[in-house]
Structure formats: C-alpha cells, structure tokens
Amino acid sequence: MKARVTVMPKAGVLDPQGKAIGHALAGLGFQGVGEVRAGKVIELELAETDPAKARAEAEAMARKLLANMVIESFSVTVG
Structure with a gap:
C-alpha cells in the first residue's frame, strides 16, 4: 500500500x-x-494492506524520522 507524507514548516x-521561491516567481x-512555503513529500510503499494500520x-x-516535530x-x- 502506498502512503504519502507531506511535511511543511x-x-x-x-x-x-x-x-527565495516567492522572490524568483516575482522576478519571472x-x-x-502571496506567501510561499516550501516543504517535502515522501512516498512510501508499505507491505501493510490495512489502510488504518498503514x-x-x-x-x-x-x-x-521524516519530520522535525519542533519546526515542521x-x-x-494512504491509498
């Protein structure tokens, strides 16, 4: 089963x-x-078949591991 974790500040x-992305877009x-926030997406292929457990x-x-819970x-x- 695939899971997608989206991490943002x-x-x-x-x-x-x-x-920097916001300034570059304005320059283009x-x-x-408005405000631009950059994060990351991690896609995981899990062996688990139950959606709730996955x-x-x-x-x-x-x-x-994937997110710094202090600042992110x-x-x-899942699906």
Whole structure:
C-alpha cells in the first residue's frame, strides 16, 4: 500500500527556501503570489494492506524520522 507524507514548516517558522521561491516567481513576472512555503513529500510503499494500520505506521515514521516535530508539521494520505 502506498502512503504519502507531506511535511511543511509550521506557521511562524522562517522558511528561507519558500521566500527565495516567492522572490524568483516575482522576478519571472508572476504577480499576485502571496506567501510561499516550501516543504517535502515522501512516498512510501508499505507491505501493510490495512489502510488504518498503514496510516498509523506512516505517522509513526513521520514522528520519528521524516519530520522535525519542533519546526515542521506533517499529513499522511494512504491509498
């Protein structure tokens, strides 16, 4: 079963990569872009076939390794 973990900086945490992307977009002529936040997506192929157990396993992985819980939040989708 596939799981997708999306990790993003928490609100209020400085995001220099997002700021750089926002400036680059403005420099390329894309107007009207507000705040830009940059994160990461991790796709996992899990042996687990039960969706609830797969979600719990992916969430445990995110808490222990994939996300820095001090400055990042995450979401998990399974399917």
